[in-house]
Amino acid sequence: MEGLECDRVLDASIIAAVQAKPLPEIARRLAAGHQTYVALVNGEPAGFGWVATDEATIGELDATVRLPERNRYLWNFVTLPEFRGRGIYPRLLREILADGRSEADWWWIMYAPENRASGSGIEKAGFIPVAAVAFDERERAAFRELRPSAGPMVERLLGVPQATGMLTPCWKCVRAGRGAMACADDACRCDYQRPDVTCAA
Numbered sequence: 001m002e003g004l005e006c007d008r009v010l011d012a013s014i015i016a017a018v019q020a021k022p023l024p025e026i027a028r029r030l031a032a033g034h035q036t037y038v039a040l041v042n043g044e045p046a047g048f049g050w051v052a053t054d055e056a057t058i059g060e061l062d063a064t065v066r067l068p069e070r071n072r073y074l075w076n077f078v079t080l081p082e083f084r085g086r087g088i089y090p091r092l093l094r095e096i097l098a099d100g101r102s103e104a105d106w107w108w109i110m111y112a113p114e115n116r117a118s119g120s121g122i123e124k125a126g127f128i129p130v131a132a133v134a135f136d137e138r139e140r141a142a143f144r145e146l147r148p149s150a151g152p153m154v155e156r157l158l159g160v161p162q163a164t165g166m167l168t169p170c171w172k173c174v175r176a177g178r179g180a181m182a183c184a185d186d187a188c189r190c191d192y193q194r195p196d197v198t199c200a201a
Helices: 011-020 023-031 088-099 116-125 152-160 172-177
Strands: 004-009 035-041 044-050 055-058 063-066 071-079 106-108 131-135 141-145
Touching: 004 011, 004 088, 011 023, 011 035, 011 044, 044 055, 044 088, 055 071, 055 152, 063 152, 071 088, 088 116, 088 141, 131 152, 131 172, 141 152
Parallel strands: 071 106
Antiparallel strands: 004 035, 035 044, 044 071, 055 063, 131 141
């Protein structure tokens, strides 16, 4: 996209303003070793995201990612509404990977199954899916291996077990208390980008 720049930002006050988050929260993230990148279109903030260098908490799953050396976890990516649909997210991801090439060999990223836009952007950036992460029949975070022999690595990273049965197709339904199996595979209507669209209870 013409006029698009993606840069790592170190100034906590600038990050807080762009991301509309309290300055103390941004300062805590930076102190914990997280890095943030901002996408600018003709100088105007269009999106942002974070890179964990040590560990990160995935609140939706009640899981903590503990990163081995030279591993990074990408999280909390947002494209501002007026800039969505322009390919900013995959471009930002690719720029981050290029910028951190000398620091990391493995890059991890995750998205809720109902966040189809995020999944599409991640795929366009060149990521290879190794596991599906969701909730099992007992509403516990679990994963299903998608790439042969990736299971042990994913289990160590996330600290959640491999699923022995079905996984819910939607994190949102579980968080809303509608049960892990509220909707069948390929039947979930939830859309992360449209909070008003939900599955039937």
